[in-house]
Amino acid sequence: MIGGGQLARMMHAASIGLGLRLRLLAEGPDVSAAQVVHDVVVGDYTDPDTVAAFAAGCDVVTFDHEHVPTQILHDLEAAGIAVRPGPEALVHAQDKAVMRERLGALGVPCPTNRVVPDAAALVAFADEYGWPCIAKTSRGGYDGKGVWKLDGPEQANIPFDGLHGLRADAVVIAEEFVDFTRELSVLVARRPGGQAVVYPVSETVQTDGICVATTTPAPGLRPDQVRDLQAMALRIAQELGVVGILAVELMEARDGRIVVNELAMRPHNTGHWSIDGAVTSQFENHLRAVADLPLGSTAMVAPCAVMVNVLGGPRTDLLGGLDGLFAFDRAIKVQLYGKDVVPGRKVGHVTAVGDDVEDTTGRAWRAARYLRGDSDE
Amino acid sequence: MIGGGQLARMMHAASIGLGLRLRLLAEGPDVSAAQVVHDVVVGDYTDPDTVAAFAAGCDVVTFDHEHVPTQILHDLEAAGIAVRPGPEALVHAQDKAVMRERLGALGVPCPTNRVVPDAAALVAFADEYGWPCIAKTSRGGYDGKGVWKLDGPEQANIPFDGLHGLRADAVVIAEEFVDFTRELSVLVARRPGGQAVVYPVSETVQTDGICVATTTPAPGLRPDQVRDLQAMALRIAQELGVVGILAVELMEARDGRIVVNELAMRPHNTGHWSIDGAVTSQFENHLRAVADLPLGSTAMVAPCAVMVNVLGGPRTDLLGGLDGLFAFDRAIKVQLYGKDVVPGRKVGHVTAVGDDVEDTTGRAWRAARYLRGDSDE
Numbered sequence: 159m160i161g162g163g164q165l166a167r168m169m170h171a172a173s174i175g176l177g178l179r180l181r182l183l184a185e186g187p188d189v190s191a192a193q194v195v196h197d198v199v200v201g202d203y204t205d206p207d208t209v210a211a212f213a214a215g216c217d218v219v220t221f222d223h224e225h226v227p228t229q230i231l232h233d234l235e236a237a238g239i240a241v242r243p244g245p246e247a248l249v250h251a252q253d254k255a256v257m258r259e260r261l262g263a264l265g266v267p268c269p270t271n272r273v274v275p276d277a278a279a280l281v282a283f284a285d286e287y288g289w290p291c292i293a294k295t296s297r298g299g300y301d302g303k304g305v306w307k308l309d310g311p312e313q314a315n316i317p318f319d320g321l322h323g324l325r326a327d328a329v330v331i332a333e334e335f336v337d338f339t340r341e342l343s344v345l346v347a348r349r350p351g352g353q354a355v356v357y358p359v360s361e362t363v364q365t366d367g368i369c370v371a372t373t374t375p376a377p378g379l380r381p382d383q384v385r386d387l388q389a390m391a392l393r394i395a396q397e398l399g400v401v402g403i404l405a406v407e408l409m410e411a412r413d414g415r416i417v418v419n420e421l422a423m424r425p426h427n428t429g430h431w432s433i434d435g436a437v438t439s440q441f442e443n444h445l446r447a448v449a450d451l452p453l454g455s456t457a458m459v460a461p462c463a464v465m466v467n468v469l470g471g472p473r474t475d476l477l478g479g480l481d482g483l484f485a486f487d488r489a490i491k492v493q494l495y496g497k498d499v500v501p502g503r504k505v506g507h508v509t510a511v512g513d514d515v516e517d518t519t520g521r522a523w524r525a526a527r528y529l530r531g532d533s534d535e
Numbered sequence: 536m537i538g539g540g541q542l543a544r545m546m547h548a549a550s551i552g553l554g555l556r557l558r559l560l561a562e563g564p565d566v567s568a569a570q571v572v573h574d575v576v577v578g579d580y581t582d583p584d585t586v587a588a589f590a591a592g593c594d595v596v597t598f599d600h601e602h603v604p605t606q607i608l609h610d611l612e613a614a615g616i617a618v619r620p621g622p623e624a625l626v627h628a629q630d631k632a633v634m635r636e637r638l639g640a641l642g643v644p645c646p647t648n649r650v651v652p653d654a655a656a657l658v659a660f661a662d663e664y665g666w667p668c669i670a671k672t673s674r675g676g677y678d679g680k681g682v683w684k685l686d687g688p689e690q691a692n693i694p695f696d697g698l699h700g701l702r703a704d705a706v707v708i709a710e711e712f713v714d715f716t717r718e719l720s721v722l723v724a725r726r727p728g729g730q731a732v733v734y735p736v737s738e739t740v741q742t743d744g745i746c747v748a749t750t751t752p753a754p755g756l757r758p759d760q761v762r763d764l765q766a767m768a769l770r771i772a773q774e775l776g777v778v779g780i781l782a783v784e785l786m787e788a789r790d791g792r793i794v795v796n797e798l799a800m801r802p803h804n805t806g807h808w809s810i811d812g813a814v815t816s817q818f819e820n821h822l823r824a825v826a827d828l829p830l831g832s833t834a835m836v837a838p839c840a841v842m843v844n845v846l847g848g849p850r851t852d853l854l855g856g857l858d859g860l861f862a863f864d865r866a867i868k869v870q871l872y873g874k875d876v877v878p879g880r881k882v883g884h885v886t887a888v889g890d891d892v893e894d895t896t897g898r899a900w901r902a903a904r905y906l907r908g909d910s911d912e
Contacts, residue, residue: 168551174547174548176857196573488830491814495554496556
C-alpha cells in the first residue's frame with residue numbers, strides 16, 4: 159500500500175479478516191495508517207529507488223492516493239510486480255485532460271471542456287460557452303485545490319498563476335460551468351479479469367470542493383436513472399481497465415443532465431458509508447479486487463445510510479468527544495483517523511444507518527457536529 | 536493488550552475506527568495479532584519485569600486470554616496502571632473453584648460441585664451424585680483440556696495424574712454430570728461505572744470442548760427465558776465487577792434446567808457472530824468498556840446470524856480457499872487469523888447473516904467446510 163492516509167488505515171482494518179498482509183509505504187512514521195499497520199516503511203513515494211525497495215517481495219501494489227509518478231509504476235511492472243490499478247488505468251485519475259479526452263471518446267456525458275494553453279485561450283473558450291467558467295489543473299489537484307470558478311476575463315490569469323504552485327507537468331482545462339443542483343457518486347469495484355460490482359448511487363454534499371456528507375441511496379432518482387448511472391460507471395471501469403475501486407463523481411444539472419465531474423481509482427470518501435451500511439465495504443472490495451478475489455455483495459444492510467465527515471473544529475480531543483457522542487446515540491458508527499485536529503481537515507467520519515432518511519440524516523449530522531465540538535450541540 | 540491471539544487481532548481491527556492506540560505484548564514476533572498491530576513487544580506475560588516494562592505508559596491494560604498471573608496484575612495496579620478486567624474480577628475466570636464458590640453464594644444455578652483433594656473424595660462425590668461424573672482442573676484448562684468425564688471409580692485417578700501436566704496451583708473440582716441437550720451463551724459488556732449491555736442469547740455447538748458453531752438468537756427459547764438468562768448474566772457481571780466482555784457459558788439440561796458451565800472475561804468465540812451480525816461487535820464493546828466509553832447497541836442487523844469456526848483441515852492455503860468461497864457466496868463474511876493450518880486448530884471463522892435460520896445455517900456450514908477443504912465440498 160503506497161500512501162499512509164485514512165484510506166490506507168481503513169483498508170488495513172478490512173485486510174485483517176481477509177488474512178492479507180499489508181506492507182505500507184508511509185509519508186512519515188506517525189501518519190494515519192502508519193499508527194495501525196505492522197509493517198511500515200517510511201519513505202518518499204516519488205523516489206524510484208525507495209518505491210522499488212519497498213515493493214520488492216510484495217505480490218501486488220495498490221494505493222491510498224493517485225500521486226505516484228507514472229514512470230515509477232511502469233518500472234514496478236517491468237520488475238514483475240503487479241500494480242493495481244495499473245498505470246494505464248490510473249492515468250485517467252491522475253490527469254484530468256487525459257480523463258476528459260477518453261470519456262469524450264467513449265461518449266460519456268461530461269461538461270464541455272478544452273485544454274487551454276494560456277489566458278487568451280481560456281477567455282476565448284468562456285466567451286463561446288459562457289461565464290462563469292471552470293478552470294482546472296490537469297494534475298495535482300485535490301479536495302478543491304486546483305479548481306477555480308472564474309467570473310470574467312479579468313480572472314483568466316488565476317489558474318495559470320496557480321499552476322506554478324502545483325506541478326510542472328500540469329496543463330489548464332477550461333470547462334463549462336454546470337449549474338448543478340446536487341452531486342452524485344457511483345462506485346464500482348473491478349477485478350483484473352473483469353468481474354465487477356457496483357454500489358448504490360450516493361448523493362454527496364460538497365463544500366469548497368471537500369466532500370462533507372453522503373446519503374445512500376441518493377433520494378429522488380428514478381430506478382431507470384439509477385440503472386443507467388450504474389451501467390455507465392461499470393462501462394467506464396471496463397473501458398479504462400480499472401482494478402480496485404473506481405469512483406465516478408457526477409453533477410446533476412438544473413436542466414436534468416447528469417455529467418461526470420471527476421474519477422478516482424481508490425476507495426473514496428463518498429463510499430465510506432459502506433463500512434457500516436453495506437454487506438461488503440468499499441475497502442474490503444478494493445482489497446479483494448486487488449488480490450484478485452471474487453467481489454462481495456454491495457447490498458445495503460438497511461434502507462438508508464448517511465455519512466458525515468468530521469472536519470477539524472473546536473474540539474481537539476476527539477476520543478474525549480466519543481464519550482458524549484456514544485452516550486446520546488448507541489447505534490452511531492465512528493471512524494477516527496488518528497490525525498491532529500487542524501481547522502477544516504478531515505479527521506474522521508460518522509455513519510448512521512436506518513429506515514428513515516430524515517431521521518438518519520439528523521442523527522449523522524448531530525453526531526458529526528458534536529464530535530467536532532460545535533457549540534450548538 | 537496482553538496476548539497476541541486471534542481475539543487481540545480482531546480487537547485491533549475494532550480499535551482502528553475508535554482511534555485507540557493498541558500496544559501488544561505478544562508471545563512471538565509473528566503470532567496472529569502481531570502480524571497486524573503496529574506497536575508490538577515480544578515477551579513472556581508470566582514475567583513481572585516484562586509485563587511492567589510493557590505496560591509503562593499505557594493508560595489501561597486488557598487481555599486476549601485469562602492466563603496472566605494474578606500477582607502481576609496487582610503489581611500493575613499498584614504502579615497506577617488501570618487493569619480491566621481487574622484481578623479481583625478476573626480470578627473468577629482464572630480459577631473455576633473460586634468461580635463455583637462465588638456463583639453458588641450468589642444463588643446462580645450451577646451443576647452440583649465440590650473441590651476434591653484426592654481420588655477417594657472424587658469417588659465419594661460421584662457415589663453420592665451419580666456416575667458418570669465430571670472432573671475439572673480449577674486452573675489452566677482451555678478448549679476442553681483439563682476436563683474429564685469419568686465413568687466409574689476405576690478412572691478416578693485420571694484428573695489427579697492429568698493435573699501434573701497443567702499447573703501446580705490447580706485443584707480438582709468434581710461436578711455433577713449434566714445431561715445437556717445443548718449449550719447456550721450470553722455475553723455482557725460492562726464499563727467500570729456499571730453501565731452494561733447484553734447480547735442476544737446464542738446457541739453454541741461444542742465438539743471435544745471446542746466451540747465449533749453458534750446460532751444467534753438461540754432457537755426455541757421463550758422470551759421469558761431469554762430475559763432471565765440476560766438478567767442473570769448482567770447480575771454476574773455486576774456482582775463480580777467485570778469490566779469488558781463477560782461470556783457466560785450455559786448448559787440446557789434434558790430436564791429443562793439451564794446451569795452455568797464456564798465464565799470468560801474477554802471477547803469469546805461464541806460472540807464472533809457480532810462482527811457481522813450486530814450493530815456493535817463484542818470486540819468494539821470490549822474496547823469501549825475498557826476505555827470507559829459508553830457501550831454500543833447490541834441489536835442484530837438481521838434476524839439470524841450463524842458463525843462456524845474453521846478448524847484446520849486438508850486445505851493449508853486458506854487465502855487460496857477464499858477464491859472459491861467468495862465465488863459461491865457473495866454475502867459470506869470471513870475472518871482469517873493468520874495462523875498456520877494445524878489439524879483441529881482454530882484458524883478462522885465464517886459468519887452468515889440472514890432471515891431464515893435453516894438457510895443461514897446451511898450457508899455458514901458449507902462455507903466453513905469448503906474453506907477447511909473437506910472433500911465433499
